[in-house]
Amino acid sequence: MAGGAALLLLLLLPLPAAEPPGAEDDRDSEEAAAAEPRGGLALPGIGIREVLLTNGCPGSETKCIVGVEECHGPVDCGLGRPISENSESVMMTCIYIPPENRFKYVWKILTPNKTARILPNDSAVMEVRRDTRPITYQCETQGNESVIASVKYTVHATTELQTKQSERIDTGQSRKKRADAILVFCLVTGIIFMVGVIFAIIFIILHWAIVKTVLESKNGQDDTVEKLTIKSSQSNM
Numbered sequence: 037m038a039g040g041a042a043l044l045l046l047l048l049l050p051l052p053a054a055e056p057p058g059a060e061d062d063r064d065s066e067e068a069a070a071a072e073p074r075g076g077l078a079l080p081g082i083g084i085r086e087v088l089l090t091n092g093c094p095g096s097e098t099k100c101i102v103g104v105e106e107c108h109g110p111v112d113c114g115l116g117r118p119i120s121e122n123s124e125s126v127m128m129t130c131i132y133i134p135p136e137n138r139f140k141y142v143w144k145i146l147t148p149n150k151t152a153r154i155l156p157n158d159s160a161v162m163e164v165r166r167d168t169r170p171i172t173y174q175c176e177t178q179g180n181e182s183v184i185a186s187v188k189y190t191v192h193a194t195t196e197l198q199t200k201q202s203e204r205i206d207t208g209q210s211r212k213k214r215a216d217a218i219l220v221f222c223l224v225t226g227i228i229f230m231v232g233v234i235f236a237i238i239f240i241i242l243h244w245a246i247v248k249t250v251l252e253s254k255n256g257q258d259d260t261v262e263k264l265t266i267k268s269s270q271s272n273m
Contacts, residue, residue, distance in 0.1 A: 080113040081131050082106070082177065082185045106133070108184055116187040119161070123194070127163040130175035131185035136160050140178040145171060146188070166194045 085107040093100035113131060120127045130141045141160050144152040152174065155162075164173065170192050177185040240247055 113187040
């Protein structure tokens with residue numbers, strides 16, 4: 037990295053990760069002063085980092101990759117999202133970067149005010165069936181006998197899932213009913229307006245003589261008023 041300014045780009049697989057403060061203390065002071073982290077967020081998990089040069093690249097390139105290295109962020113990654121789920125089962129995954137067998141995985145069931153129960157599953161992916169009550173699972177990704185990432189999953193109960201689905205169905209039906217009511221109102225209003233216009237046209241056609249007489253009478257009155265006004269102005273002059 038001599039003779040060039042380095043930028044750090046955090047790429048996360050499968051979850052975001054960022055380098056914790058002080059992880060680059062072993063670099064010499066000249067390189068540390070030239071390095072600028074991109075993104076600026078301390079995101080949890082484990083990931084890989086691409087080191088880019090913005091100066092001194094070959095040819096006319098403004099950026100070039102000079103290396104890829106592993107980086108760690110805060111251990112606790114909070115609640116994760118299952119990779120797949122249905123009404124009967126849920127499939128969850130631990131946090132890791134390939135190759136999968138580099139790490140050790142420990143699955144636990146978390147119960148409030150009780151010691152976590154360790155499960156025999158030691159793979160990065162686990163599928164569980166829904167129970168009659170919600171259960172919180174946790175997967176710890178371990179490397180060099182220490183936890184480097186941890187993620188939790190809440191698997192909702194079958195009855196709870198059915199309740200949520202019925203609520204979504206009810207909400208969708210109520211929205212559909214409101215939309216149908218608005219559509220019917222607009223249609224009825226449009227039909228009434230069109231019927232009124234048609235009746236008005238029919239009335240004018242059937243009583244055209246009367247309408248013509250009224251219009252001519254009105255025009256005659258307007259002409260009379262205009263003539264009287266002109267005469268009055270001329271007399272005043």
